[in-house]
Amino acid sequence: MAGRRPWARLRAKITQLKKTIANKNEELEQLRADVPALVRAVNQLTLENQKLRQALEGPQANVIPLVRPRT
Template identity: 50%
Template sequence: MSGAADERDRIRAAMNRILTGRPERSNGALTVVALALEAGVPRNALTQRHLDLKNEFYAKVKERGQPTDAETRLRKQVVRLKELREKDKAELGQLRADVQGLVRVVNQLTLEYWQLREQLSAHDSVVRALRTRSTPPEPD
């Protein structure tokens, strides 16, 4: 028996073991990686030399109606990413509301600042400027 024929026979046997749930060398996942490991061949044997067997394997997996492990993993990741997106959307909405509130506060404080400056500059003002640390003391 030639090497290629032996390799094909090992791949077919590995396919049957995985599809019947009796893997011997792999974790039994419905993937090309697990199939290659189960058959004892390099992965590129399935992706380059024996594409027909790889396609046959995926066709049989699809016939079973069960999603592949990769599909299951990706579906879980999609769900997790959608949850994160919703969380981020809610957080972004809160931040936008906070920005609007802060803008109102800044506008109010600016208005009060200018009103106090105006009162301070009036001659009959009852408002007196208080000394701060950076202001030198006024002479008496």
């Protein structure tokens, strides 16, 4: 009986590791599926940021106050 215990522990460990591998593979699959959407979001934000920076660099609009400041 003493000879079977190490094998039983090894089988249990193998089963545990197979479950861990399966979980990690699921997680990796989900991460890979998320990448295209994240890339699109980053590209969109980059374009918006670029447009905002260009707007700041452009000529400033003339603003005329409706009420003149008191001196």
